[in-house]
Amino acid sequence: MPLFRRQALDHHNRLHGDIFLVPPLRWQAIGWLLLGLVCAGVACLAFGSFSRTIKAEGSLHMSDMRSPSPSQPAARPSPEWTARVTVPLAQIKDVHQGQQARVSLAGGSAADATTLSGTIAAIATRMDPGETTVPVLIRLGGQGAEPRNGGAAAIDGQPVTATILIERVRLWRWLFAPVLPRSES
Structure with a gap:
């Protein structure tokens, strides 16, 4: 039992x-x-962390040809690609020269989308009254970088979407932000 x-x-x-x-x-x-x-x-x-970003739309442009570097005099000159995008006026205070940006070429399927890296080269300082966006110039890629979209060459004036990185935020900092002391920068 x-x-x-x-x-x-x-x-x-x-x-x-x-x-x-x-x-x-x-x-x-x-x-x-x-x-x-x-x-x-x-x-x-x-x-864990996440990135605060700003989305901006604009177009792709090819500037004058860049001359090859002195270390490679036989190389062909290559075009310099830039993206001209507009950032909402309310978010322009977070955008600075030298910030990193990712530019996605529009058109084609999402699987074929091309993403290029770049840095902010110029921010417009003078605007017309009543404007709600600010023009920003993003310089793309390095020497000889040729943007391509799904195997086809990019077109001057092609629509692009830019994601501008503002800052990386740690999850614990974001969660406890109401009780943590604010750091003045």
Whole structure:
């Protein structure tokens, strides 16, 4: 006849031993799963981050030909590609020369979309009254960079979408921002 709890406790007094009640395996599994989820959440907060960005639309342009570098005098001159985009006036305070930007060529399917890296070269300082956007010039790629879209050469004046990186934000900083002291920059 199997022992029940009351009988097990009676035997505890008689045998002077310790009795450990072992929880069912499924409760232990749930406990370990919860502990693992809490640890994963803490790790995600500690190491996770996201990027604050600004989206801007404009067009692709080819500037005058760049001369080859002195180290490669036999190389052909290559065109310099730029993107002229417009940034909303409310977000222009976050945009500065030298900031990184990613420019996606419009047209074709999303799988064939070409993304180019660039830096902000110029920001318009004079605007007409009533304007809601500010023109920004993004210089693309390095020496000899030829933007291509799905195997076809890019066209001067082709529509583009630019994503300008403002800052990277750590998740824990974003989560606790209301209670953390603000740093003045």
